[in-house]
Amino acid sequence: MGTLFRCVGLIFLCSMANETTSQVRTVVIYDNAATELRTPSPFTQSKDLWVTLAELKRSAGFVVKPQGVCRSELCFPLPKQRKADFLEQQGQDTWFNLSEFARLVKQPVAHDEKLATWCFGPRPEAQNGYLATLEAPNFTLPDRNGKLHSLSDFRGKKVLLITWASW
Amino acid sequence: MKDASPWIEKANPEYLALIDEQHLVTKLYSMVNVPTAVWINEQGKIVRPNEVAFVDDRFKSYSHMDSGPYLDGIRDWVAKGERSSFVLSEEQLKKRLTPVGPDRLMADVEFSLAEYLYHAGHGTEAIPHFKQAQRLAPDNWNYKRQAWLLSDADRDYGTNFTQEVQKLNGKPYYAPRQMPEPANKPN
Numbered sequence: 645m646g647t648l649f650r651c652v653g654l655i656f657l658c659s660m661a662n663e664t665t666s667q668v669r670t671v672v673i674y675d676n677a678a679t680e681l682r683t684p685s686p687f688t689q690s691k692d693l694w695v696t697l698a699e700l701k702r703s704a705g706f707v708v709k710p711q712g713v714c715r716s717e718l719c720f721p722l723p724k725q726r727k728a729d730f731l732e733q734q735g736q737d738t739w740f741n742l743s744e745f746a747r748l749v750k751q752p753v754a755h756d757e758k759l760a761t762w763c764f765g766p767r768p769e770a771q772n773g774y775l776a777t778l779e780a781p782n783f784t785l786p787d788r789n790g791k792l793h794s795l796s797d798f799r800g801k802k803v804l805l806i807t808w809a810s811w
Numbered sequence: 812m813k814d815a816s817p818w819i820e821k822a823n824p825e826y827l828a829l830i831d832e833q834h835l836v837t838k839l840y841s842m843v844n845v846p847t848a849v850w851i852n853e854q855g856k857i858v859r860p861n862e863v864a865f866v867d868d869r870f871k872s873y874s875h876m877d878s879g880p881y882l883d884g885i886r887d888w889v890a891k892g893e894r895s896s897f898v899l900s901e902e903q904l905k906k907r908l909t910p911v912g913p914d915r916l917m918a919d920v921e922f923s924l925a926e927y928l929y930h931a932g933h934g935t936e937a938i939p940h941f942k943q944a945q946r947l948a949p950d951n952w953n954y955k956r957q958a959w960l961l962s963d964a965d966r967d968y969g970t971n972f973t974q975e976v977q978k979l980n981g982k983p984y985y986a987p988r989q990m991p992e993p994a995n996k997p998n
């Protein structure tokens with residue numbers, strides 16, 4: 645069996661983290677990557693997450709263009725009558741309401757207010773997109789030596805993707 | 812990485828073993844427990860979706876399934892490829908693969924936030940988010956078992972693995988597999 649196809653096993657890991665104390669700064673988790681924001685928000689009374697356009701690009705990869713809020717080929721137009729809900733000028737900076745944008749594109753968001761941490765998940769159509777094509781969602785993960793491997797590296801071979809854990 | 816490596820080193824598998832610290836595969840494939848397997852063909856298409864995939868019978872008291880038929884199925888697929896009776900048609904696959912709804916998507920993001928907080932040294936603050944993920948995706952044992960392991964389950968969650976399995980009260984811990992009838996088994 646092992647000569648005819650490759651098995652990809654995945655171990656779910658829980659590693660112990662050291663307790664640390666640090667000043668609370670806003671953290672944005674987008675596409676599973678965490679970014680600590682550098683610019684303190686002037687929107688101190690807002691329940692939403694406002695970020696500068698530079699932080700928007702750094703944390704979520706989006707750029708505001710005339711046609712909408714874009715990342716690579718993907719652009720989401722902002723409703724013309726609601727632009728003020730998303731964009732606001734404060735001094736030198738233009739600020740963008742990232743949590744309102746998530747509501748616009750139906751993206752799930754979890755928030756820990758005390759630790760000023762925001763986590764954004766995939767849009768439903770992104771999560772469920774593979775159901776139409778049946779193409780196995782790609783991922784890239786490290787082996788125990790830290791070398792990265794992608795599912796797409798195994799095109800041309802059968803893959804048994806099997807997950808287990810040490811719990 | 813440091814927790815998983817000794818297991819992989821000891822098992823010394825012939826296949827590639829990867830480490831998924833963020834449960835990415837659980838989320839991408841909407842898995843709910845381990846061991847779960849997916850069969851993917853040479854073109855990168857799913858030909859059998861999520862199924863319980865034990866390679867022996869040591870946990871049969873939980874699975875209530877023999878591992879043999881599943882292993883036979885894998886061998887049949889390897890030998891016959893798309894002609895294997897274990898390969899599902901597009902219509903069958905689309906029946907089994909259902910879209911993830913808003914609760915599961917929200918559970919995934921709460922779980923991701925909880926894991927981030929835990930690894931950032933905020934274990935106590937992570938617990939409400941782990942609980943929210945468990946509430947939104949009550950069938951997801953990955954989210955229960957991982958959260959319980961990161962703290963004292965009895966103290967912080969008022970339960971533990973044994974109690975939760977007992978609460979199933981006859982309902983299967985693992986979803987039963989839907990394999991072809993014996994007549995279609997490999998020669």
